[in-house]
Amino acid sequence: MGGDDASEPPPPAFRGSCGCCCGFAARASAKADLAKLLFFESSTLGKDGLTSLDEYIARMSPEQDTIYYLCAPNRKLAEQSPYYETFKEHDREV
Numbered sequence: 001m002g003g004d005d006a007s008e009p010p011p012p013a014f015r016g017s018c019g020c021c022c023g024f025a026a027r028a029s030a031k032a033d034l035a036k037l038l039f040f041e042s043s044t045l046g047k048d049g050l051t052s053l054d055e056y057i058a059r060m061s062p063e064q065d066t067i068y069y070l071c072a073p074n075r076k077l078a079e080q081s082p083y084y085e086t087f088k089e090h091d092r093e094v
Contacts, residue, residue, distance in 0.1 A: 035053055036052065036053075036054070038052070038053065039051060039052055040052075040053075040056070040069075041075055042056065042093055042094070043079075043084070043087070043088070043093055043094045044059065044093045047075065053067075056093065059093060060093075064092070068087055068092050068093065068094045069094060070083060070084055070087075070094050078094075
């Protein structure tokens with residue numbers, strides 16, 4: 001979708017209407033392979049920037065052992081969330 005390399009994020013026309021991945025279903029044996037195809041918005045990237053789970057993990061600080069996420073209908077509401085404020089205060093990517 002993002003070109004010849006499946007690790008590239010999809011172009012805007014192929015992104016979900018809410019701009020995030022709300023979940024996916026697959027056989028357990030295929031989940032690891034499918035996870036590599038998922039891209040998410042990130043608080044550290046610009047409005048249209050997407051990141052893979054592997055890229056997010058690579059940016060985590062050594063002491064961070066949890067992946068943080070926030071579910072919201074859109075980015076604007078996510079950034080206005082009181083939950084997001086806590087992540088922002090502690091310099092955590094969401």
